[in-house]
Amino acid sequence: MDPKRTHDGPVLELRAVSKEFAAHQAVSEVSLEVPRGSFFSLVGPSGCGKTTLLRLIAGFETPTTGEVWLSGQRIDHLPPYQRNVNTVFQSYALFPHLTVAGNVAFGLRGDDTSTRVARALDQLQLTGKESRRPDQLSGGERQRVALARALVMEPELLLLDEPLSALDPLLRKQVRAELRDLQKRVGITFLFVTHDQEEALALSDTIAVMDKSRVEQVGPPREVYCRPRTRFVANFLGPMNWIGNIGVRPESVRLASDGRPAVVTNVVYLGSVMHVEARLETGEGIIAQVAPDQAPEAGMGVHVKWSTEDEVRLP
Amino acid sequence: MKIRNVFLAPGAILSIVTMVVPLAIVGIYSLLSRGAYGGVELPWALENYTRLFDPLYALIFLKSVWIAAIATALCLLLGFPLALFIARSGPRKNLWLALVILPFWTSFLIRTYGWMFLLRDTGLINTILIGAGLIREPLPLLYNDGAVILGLVYGYLPFMVLPLYATLERLDARLLEAAADLGARPWESLRRVTLPLCAGGIRAGAILVFVPCLGTYLTSDLLGGSKTVLIGNLVQNQFTASRDWPFGAASSLLLMAVAMLLLMAAKRKGEELL
Amino acid sequence: MRRALPIYAVFAYAFLHVPLLVLGIFSFNASRFTVWQGFSLDWYRAVVADHDLVESAANSLVIAIVSTVLATIVGTMAAYALWKRGSAWVSGSLYLSLVTPEIVTGVSLLAMFQWIFRYLNLRLGMHTVILAHVGFSLAYVVVVVLARLRGFDPSLEEAAMDLGATEFGAFWRVTLPYLIPAIAAAGMLAFTVSIDDYVITSLVAGIDSQTLPMTIYAMARRGVSPELNAVSTIVVVALGAFVLLSERLRTR
Numbered sequence: 001m002d003p004k005r006t007h008d009g010p011v012l013e014l015r016a017v018s019k020e021f022a023a024h025q026a027v028s029e030v031s032l033e034v035p036r037g038s039f040f041s042l043v044g045p046s047g048c049g050k051t052t053l054l055r056l057i058a059g060f061e062t063p064t065t066g067e068v069w070l071s072g073q074r075i076d077h078l079p080p081y082q083r084n085v086n087t088v089f090q091s092y093a094l095f096p097h098l099t100v101a102g103n104v105a106f107g108l109r110g111d112d113t114s115t116r117v118a119r120a121l122d123q124l125q126l127t128g129k130e131s132r133r134p135d136q137l138s139g140g141e142r143q144r145v146a147l148a149r150a151l152v153m154e155p156e157l158l159l160l161d162e163p164l165s166a167l168d169p170l171l172r173k174q175v176r177a178e179l180r181d182l183q184k185r186v187g188i189t190f191l192f193v194t195h196d197q198e199e200a201l202a203l204s205d206t207i208a209v210m211d212k213s214r215v216e217q218v219g220p221p222r223e224v225y226c227r228p229r230t231r232f233v234a235n236f237l238g239p240m241n242w243i244g245n246i247g248v249r250p251e252s253v254r255l256a257s258d259g260r261p262a263v264v265t266n267v268v269y270l271g272s273v274m275h276v277e278a279r280l281e282t283g284e285g286i287i288a289q290v291a292p293d294q295a296p297e298a299g300m301g302v303h304v305k306w307s308t309e310d311e312v313r314l315p
Numbered sequence: 316m317k318i319r320n321v322f323l324a325p326g327a328i329l330s331i332v333t334m335v336v337p338l339a340i341v342g343i344y345s346l347l348s349r350g351a352y353g354g355v356e357l358p359w360a361l362e363n364y365t366r367l368f369d370p371l372y373a374l375i376f377l378k379s380v381w382i383a384a385i386a387t388a389l390c391l392l393l394g395f396p397l398a399l400f401i402a403r404s405g406p407r408k409n410l411w412l413a414l415v416i417l418p419f420w421t422s423f424l425i426r427t428y429g430w431m432f433l434l435r436d437t438g439l440i441n442t443i444l445i446g447a448g449l450i451r452e453p454l455p456l457l458y459n460d461g462a463v464i465l466g467l468v469y470g471y472l473p474f475m476v477l478p479l480y481a482t483l484e485r486l487d488a489r490l491l492e493a494a495a496d497l498g499a500r501p502w503e504s505l506r507r508v509t510l511p512l513c514a515g516g517i518r519a520g521a522i523l524v525f526v527p528c529l530g531t532y533l534t535s536d537l538l539g540g541s542k543t544v545l546i547g548n549l550v551q552n553q554f555t556a557s558r559d560w561p562f563g564a565a566s567s568l569l570l571m572a573v574a575m576l577l578l579m580a581a582k583r584k585g586e587e588l589l
Numbered sequence: 590m591r592r593a594l595p596i597y598a599v600f601a602y603a604f605l606h607v608p609l610l611v612l613g614i615f616s617f618n619a620s621r622f623t624v625w626q627g628f629s630l631d632w633y634r635a636v637v638a639d640h641d642l643v644e645s646a647a648n649s650l651v652i653a654i655v656s657t658v659l660a661t662i663v664g665t666m667a668a669y670a671l672w673k674r675g676s677a678w679v680s681g682s683l684y685l686s687l688v689t690p691e692i693v694t695g696v697s698l699l700a701m702f703q704w705i706f707r708y709l710n711l712r713l714g715m716h717t718v719i720l721a722h723v724g725f726s727l728a729y730v731v732v733v734v735l736a737r738l739r740g741f742d743p744s745l746e747e748a749a750m751d752l753g754a755t756e757f758g759a760f761w762r763v764t765l766p767y768l769i770p771a772i773a774a775a776g777m778l779a780f781t782v783s784i785d786d787y788v789i790t791s792l793v794a795g796i797d798s799q800t801l802p803m804t805i806y807a808m809a810r811r812g813v814s815p816e817l818n819a820v821s822t823i824v825v826v827a828l829g830a831f832v833l834l835s836e837r838l839r840t841r
Binding site: 058059060079080081085086087089091093094095096097106107149150153 | 756758763
């Protein structure tokens with residue numbers, strides 16, 4: 001079949017990759033491995049370097065130091081058009097002068113182009129829209145064309161640069177699910193960049209959390225969420241209660257008669273749950289999560305409890 | 316980056332060869348002396364520049380500046396209401412704009428000739444006036460400074476109208492509504508809100524008109540006759556009939572210098588042409 | 590003011606168009622004098638029969654077409670290069686050619702050519718005129734194409750390269766199609782500027798390269814004549830039609 005597929009190891013390997021611009025250091029000593037066939041997310045706040053890292057992998061930037069390996073071959077010196085990596089751009093970057101079919105066929109050469117284009121369009125439910133132009137499509141349709149255009153190339157690795165950020169919240173959740181299904185069906189490794197931690201947790205097999213040009217932690221969602229290795233990772237992936245060195249998530253904190261005493265300062269209705277903000281007798285603030293019908297009122301005295309298994313200890 | 320250098324090369328070479336090198340040569344010539352059979356030869360001399368201070372030539376320069384200034388002022392006076400009209404003309408804006416631009420797209424030379432036809436002693440204007448019995452002798456409308464100014468205004472009016480229109484078009488109508496809300500009547504709004512906000516367009520238009528007017532050759536030659544000698548005519552003369560290239564070179568550079576000074580004075584931070 | 594403006598506009602537009610309209614009307618005048626004495630096509634017949642005039646018109650066309658093609662190609666390439674990464678030298682030189690008075694450009698080119706001709710056995714002729722025209726048209730082309738490029742999303746080229754196109758391939762297949770309207774507009778601009786140029790051309794033309802503006806100027810110098818009216822009308826109508834047609838094609 002495909003000679004590339006005989007490589008066993010990770011599809012992407014970054015070895016101590018750094019990128020320095022004139023004004024600042026965008027990426028510092030990043031090393032990671034992306035397992036073949038997985039959905040891998042790169043999360044972090046704006047400015048953390050994730051977009052630069054993506055561009056380094058795609059080939060639009062060259063590393064200042066370090067190496068980029070794709071399926072056992074070094075690619076960091078190769079231009080983008082010689083790498084078996086394709087990108088779905090944040091703005092989709094559809095060619096305005098070409099039709100949907102023209103866009104999807106752009107990177108293809110050979111006799112089987114039209115078959116492959118038809119198959120890709122079918123995979124993304126775009127059949128029937130071949131002769132439309134990008135400005136005649138909805139946002140969701142444009143994204144699917146961008147996906148089809150990249151996937152038809154059958155890359156070893158698909159890079160997605162914040163693909164959901166342009167969509168409204170309702171559409172976002174729907175497309176999220178479709179992306180996950182697509183990845184499983186097609187089997188290609190997805191490298192997904194986002195600043196939305198919820199998305200990353202929901203979609204990924206593995207998450208890498210970045211902050212200030214460095215990768216802070218890599219691991220499966222559950223591990224990164226429940227066993228964060230730094231305060232930043234803990235705080236970034238969700239709200240966290242800190243009492244000295246001990247961290248515990250609000251959803252792990254319940255109201256129980258045998259807990260520590262606290263006074264309720266505020267109660268926040270979140271629809272599916274209630275967050276009860278309280279002050280411990282030792283002065284720290286704490287947030288507990290309860291069902292909406294069991295919420296106390298501000299000013300009341302309560303007792304908060306959590307299990308030590310849910311604790312995280314970080315300096 | 317490679318494609319960028321390959322693509323830039325022809326244009327860079329061409330531009331330098333047709334612009335920078337010739338000007339450098341003119342610069343060098345301006346410091347040499349007039350050759351026996353035209354052209355230039357050694358020794359080096361500064362007298363071409365000192366000669367420019369001679370009252371005869373100084374007068375020519377001052378007159379050129381004066382005429383260019385009047386022409387520019389007239390263009391502004393006549394062009395602003397026209398630009399205002401177009402900006403406020405509603406859905407047919409493009410038509411009115413096209414009617415201003417269209418004559419400009421035809422030949423400048425022919426447009427200048429058109430005024431010859433109208434202004435000369437046996438031209439249309441005089442023929443009509445005499446025929447209507449309003450005058451007995453033809454008015455000397457052609458071959459004077461006035462005709463030159465008229466020709467310049469006619470020729471360069473679109474250069475003033477276009478930037479003014481562009482600025483007026485971008486003007487937020489809500490500002491005028493706010494002014495009216497605060498009690499300003501139309502003329503006052505024009506004076507206190509519209510005009511100040513058009514400063515950029517006025518500056519651009521003034522420069523686009525003044526610099527070519529300063530260096531005009533055709534208009535003064537055809538419409539001014541032998542009486543109106545401006546810098547452009549002087550320079551042309553030195554390089555052809557008079558065969559005094561070094562002096563012509565010095566005059567050219569002075570003209571360039573004045574134009575550059577004006578452009579630098581008018582440039583504000585952040586404005587870019589290229 | 591609402592009423593004053595349109596009234597003023599009428600006069601302003603009359604001022605702008607009357608000279609050309611008058612020339613057109615009187616080109617059909619049977620008489621030489623500025624009094625209407627009947628309709629006639631005599632002057633047009635005279636124009637067509639004037640060999641020197643027709644030859645100069647042909648020269649002008651050749652010069653305009655050649656210089657436009659060259660200036661448009663070179664200028665588009667330069668604009669693209671400047672868009673990717675600016676160059677103060679080149680931008681400065683192009684800016685200089687836009688703001689230098691024509692007479693100065695003309696004499697300086699003449700000086701350079703004469704200096705070159707001391708070492709090469711050449712004379713002024715069509716080639717010097719074409720070179721001069723390409724020189725001053727270049728800046729116009731760059732300005733027009735660069736303006737269009739500023740509205741172009743660079744990630745489109747990246748997407749093309751991502752999909753396997755080389756840098757040139759990305760330019761050729763994605764950027765160039767986007768630029769076509771601007772290139773057409775620039776070409777039109779370069780053509781009209783070239784065809785109408787008198788000052789620079791007259792200084793660098795040789796004996797065998799008379800252009801139409803030079804012929805018209807010589808006729809105008811001799812005074813008003815109905816043949817000149819006829820030539821003027823032909824030129825104005827032809828250029829006007831060309832501009833309108835190009836606009837129509839461009840914005841289709």
